Amino acid sequence: MTAVNELPKPRFRLGMTGVLVMWLIVFAGLVAYLSGQEPPVVRAGVDLVRFDIVVTDKRGSIVGGLTADDFEVVENGRRQTVSVFAGGSDERSPDLHFGILLDLSSSMAGRLPLLRETTIEVLNRLPEAIDYTLVEVGNDARLSHFTGRDFGALVERVRRLKRNESASTALWDGLRSYLVEAADLPGRHVLVAFTDGSDTASRATFEQVLRAVRGSGVTVFAVDFSGVRSSTPALRLRRISDETGGLTMFPYGRQQIEEVHRRIVGEVRSRYSLGYVSTDPAPDGRWRQVRIRLVRPEHKDFDVRAKEGYYAK
Numbered sequence: 001m002t003a004v005n006e007l008p009k010p011r012f013r014l015g016m017t018g019v020l021v022m023w024l025i026v027f028a029g030l031v032a033y034l035s036g037q038e039p040p041v042v043r044a045g046v047d048l049v050r051f052d053i054v055v056t057d058k059r060g061s062i063v064g065g066l067t068a069d070d071f072e073v074v075e076n077g078r079r080q081t082v083s084v085f086a087g088g089s090d091e092r093s094p095d096l097h098f099g100i101l102l103d104l105s106s107s108m109a110g111r112l113p114l115l116r117e118t119t120i121e122v123l124n125r126l127p128e129a130i131d132y133t134l135v136e137v138g139n140d141a142r143l144s145h146f147t148g149r150d151f152g153a154l155v156e157r158v159r160r161l162k163r164n165e166s167a168s169t170a171l172w173d174g175l176r177s178y179l180v181e182a183a184d185l186p187g188r189h190v191l192v193a194f195t196d197g198s199d200t201a202s203r204a205t206f207e208q209v210l211r212a213v214r215g216s217g218v219t220v221f222a223v224d225f226s227g228v229r230s231s232t233p234a235l236r237l238r239r240i241s242d243e244t245g246g247l248t249m250f251p252y253g254r255q256q257i258e259e260v261h262r263r264i265v266g267e268v269r270s271r272y273s274l275g276y277v278s279t280d281p282a283p284d285g286r287w288r289q290v291r292i293r294l295v296r297p298e299h300k301d302f303d304v305r306a307k308e309g310y311y312a313k
Contacts, residue, residue: 048084048275049075050094052188052219052245053292053306054267062270063302070299073276074291075309084275093273095187098129099178099218103195104138104161105169111225112163115194118223118257119158122192125265127151130187133178138164139201141174143181168201175240176204179216189218190246190268196226197233206236214243214287215311219271221264222248245306278312285313 053071055063068085086092100119108115123132132146132154146154175193182189199206213220222237229250238248247267251260274292289309294302 047277047281049080049278049290049310050084050217050273050275051290051292051306052217053272053274053304054245054270055272055294056303056305058301062266064270066272066294066299068274070294070296071272071274071304072293072295073274074293075278076280076288078279080276080279082274082276084273086273087270093188096126096129096268097131097133097182097185097187097189098123098126098268099133099135099182099189099191100158101135101137101174101178101191101193101195102158102161103169103171103193104136104164105198106163107169107196107198108225109163112161114254114257116158116161118194118260120155121257121261122264123151123155123158125261126268128269133181133191134158135174135178135191136161136164137169137171137174137195139168139170141170141177143177145181169195169198170201170203171195171197171199172202172204172206172209174202175209175220176202176212179209179212179218182216182218188271188273189216190221191218192221192223192264193237194223194225195237197222197224197231197237198226199233210240210243213240214307214309215313216244218244220244220246221267222246223260224248224250226250227252243307280312283313285311288312 055066057063064087066087068082071082073080073082100123102115102119104112130148132151134144134146134154134157136142136144144157175191178191220241222241224234224237226234227250228234234248241248247263249260249263251257278288280288287309288311290307292304292306294300294304
């Protein structure tokens with residue numbers, strides 16, 4: 001098994017599948033050119049550093065309709081050239097791999113019916129995912145993988161979920177297991193974690209998982225049912241989601257669950273996918289700080305949320 005601190009950076013290499021996708025994009029660009037539309041910008045034959053980005057306005061509403069020319073990317077103080085760009089719902093966007101982590105430990109027992117209902121609702125609203133991963137967390141972590149064709153089986157699995165009788169929670173092991181599985185799959189990876197943030201049984205430490213998630217391409221949305229925003233578990237969940245460009249949400253009851261559904265689905269579908277070829281190709285394993293911002297004056301009040309860098313491996 002790959003060690004937690006050896007997960008690869010958020011890059012992808014154009015293999016046979018990538019080459020096919022590249023030519024499809026080039027063909028789409030030709031069609032766009034002939035029809036007077038703006039074609040995508042593509043460079044091939046090299047590694048790309050890729051980031052998923054969400055843009056919000058002052059009210060927190062998601063902003064769509066932006067183009068590659070609206071963004072500036074700076075890596076370790078050097079401006080980079082955007083090579084690949086797509087909107088969240090654009091058919092050129094990378095494949096979506098969607099994960100759900102469910103805390104089934106005794107501390108979440110009273111919320112299990114709500115967890116089942118919420119999970120199924122979110123899954124039903126994201127049928128475009130090419131596959132799904134269910135992570136069940138109790139005194140250990142168990143992963144189940146479902147293709148799009150297995151969607152009915154996934155929903156039935158969620159409906160039949162039962163409380164883990166153990167008082168222990170291996171939350172960090174669950175996160176680590178998903179990161180390991182996601183590491184070798186190109187595309188967009190989103191993990192939604194329904195938990196109270198407590199971990200009492202993991203072999204992996206929070207620090208190990210935090211470093212691993214920084215080096216991954218996974219966006220984490222944490223739905224914290226603890227009800228205590230300032231607790232150590234809550235702050236750790238927020239740290240993990242912030243590192244990935246995701247969010248931590250605190251639903252205090254059923255009335256806030258609809259907002260959780262709406263926000264997660266809206267963010268997944270509205271994220272921009274941006275890729276570039278680094279001006280420093282050396283795989284030195286060091287952390288590279290990346291700043292992504294909007295350049296037009298009319299966008300000055302918008303907020304850009306994305307990962308803050310990657311490990312160059």
